[in-house]
Amino acid sequence: MSTPTDPWAELRRHTPARIALGRAGASLPTRELLAFGAAHAQARDAVHQALDLPALEAALQAEGWASLRVASRAADRAEYLRRPDLGRRLDAASAQRLEAQGGAAVDLLIVLGDGLSAKAVQAHAVPLLRALRDALRGEFSLAPLLLASQARVALADEAAGLMGARLALMLIGERPGLSSPDSLGAYLTHAPRLGCHDAQRNCISNIRPQGLAPALAALRLNWLLREALRRRLSGVGLKDESETLLLAR
Numbered sequence: 364m365s366t367p368t369d370p371w372a373e374l375r376r377h378t379p380a381r382i383a384l385g386r387a388g389a390s391l392p393t394r395e396l397l398a399f400g401a402a403h404a405q406a407r408d409a410v411h412q413a414l415d416l417p418a419l420e421a422a423l424q425a426e427g428w429a430s431l432r433v434a435s436r437a438a439d440r441a442e443y444l445r446r447p448d449l450g451r452r453l454d455a456a457s458a459q460r461l462e463a464q465g466g467a468a469v470d471l472l473i474v475l476g477d478g479l480s481a482k483a484v485q486a487h488a489v490p491l492l493r494a495l496r497d498a499l500r501g502e503f504s505l506a507p508l509l510l511a512s513q514a515r516v517a518l519a520d521e522a523a524g525l526m527g528a529r530l531a532l533m534l535i536g537e538r539p540g541l542s543s544p545d546s547l548g549a550y551l552t553h554a555p556r557l558g559c560h561d562a563q564r565n566c567i568s569n570i571r572p573q574g575l576a577p578a579l580a581a582l583r584l585n586w587l588l589r590e591a592l593r594r595r596l597s598g599v600g601l602k603d604e605s606e607t608l609l610l611a612r
Contacts, residue, residue, distance in 0.1 A: 379542040379573065399541070406539035411440060414481040416510055422489045423508065430508045431464075433457035433474075433522065437513040450515035453522060461509075461525040470503040470592065472528035472555075476514030480536030483547040487571055488534050491547065494581035503588070516550045516564070523555035530591055531555035532584070537568060546571055549580065551587050553597035563598040565591070 371383030384395045391399075416432060423430050434457055435450045437443035443450050453461070475488050492508075506526045511518055516533050523531035530553055537546040547570040552559055565587050570580040586605035591597045 381542070402541040402544075405544045406541060409480040409482045409536070409539040409544040410444075412481045413440070414477040414510070414512060415485060416512070419475070419485060419488070419510060423492075426489060426493060428492065428508050430475075430510050431460070433461065433509050433511050433518075435511065435513045435515070435518055440513065443513040447515055450513055451517035451521075453518060453525075458521070458525060461522055464507070464526055466527065468527040468529060469506045470528070471530045471532060471588065472506040472509070472519070472523040472526055473532045473534065474509040474511050474514070474519040474522055476511040476516070476518060476533055476535040478514060478516075478535035478548070479538045480545060480547075483536035483545040483571065484534065486545055487547045487577055491534065491549075491570060491577040491580055494578045495584055498581045498585035499588070516548075517559065519550065520552050520555035520559040521557045523552070524557055528555065529553070530588060530597075532588070543569065543571070543574065546574060549584055551584070551591060551597055553591040553595060553601075561598075565597050565601055565603065567603075 369385070371385070375383050381395075381399070385392050387393065390396075420430055434454050435443070436452045436454050437446060437449040473492070475484050477484055506523075506528050509522055511522075514533075514535065516535060519531040519533035530551065533550040535548050535550065537548040540546070546568065549567040549570060551565045552563055567575065567580055567583055567587075569575050570577060583603060583605045587597075587601065587603060591601055594601065
């Protein structure tokens with residue numbers, strides 16, 4: 364007697380989303396229950412996992428990136444999760460160090476922030492930076508790259524304001540999903556400064572091999588960075604039209 368084939372198998376092959384899970388009586392099959400539990404555990408682990416700064420610094424150095432460490436005002440992970448406002452501000456020592464670093468204005472400051480998934484930053488930041496540097500072709504002046512712990516998106520705006528950068532780009536781990544514990548987000552602000560709000564930023568999300576591949580994300584960022592400088596704006600005033608370039612490739 365032959366085993367019946369799963370009529371949903373073909374659809375599931377095209378997406379990691381939880382579709383066509385089947386059933387066992389009135390419940391899910393044991394296989395799917397175990398998979399759900401494992402995915403939930405991975406998401407929780409991603410939130411609490413610390414950024415391996417020495418390993419990330421070594422990987423960046425091997426690619427020729429100079430970096431500095433900074434920290435937010437959140438003392439630890441527990442406080443970071445309870446107090447999002449503290450994650451948006453540099454601690455006093457970091458702010459003083461960056462203010463001392465400030466000098467001649469530069470085009471771009473890039474910040475790598477652990478956010479809610481250090482795993483995403485650890486895995487995808489270096490490939491994205493490599494592709495972005497190729498796309499920028501040395502035509503942007505860069506501040507030293509910052510590695511920020513217990514960081515929220517807005518921290519990059521304060522840091523860039525202190526360092527005199529015209530643009531801030533925060534690459535940060537996104538809130539994990541049940542099928543995506545390692546999504547990297549990119550947030551761009553023109554004329555960054557303390558107090559910028561979300562409508563002043565452009566966002567590219569789900570950067571990872573199973574989502575938006577780092578090479579494609581770099582092409583979108585390259586377009587946004589150049590247009591933000593040219594038009595002197597970002598956020599709701601700057602619509603992402605990079606697809607016209609991608610379609611022409």
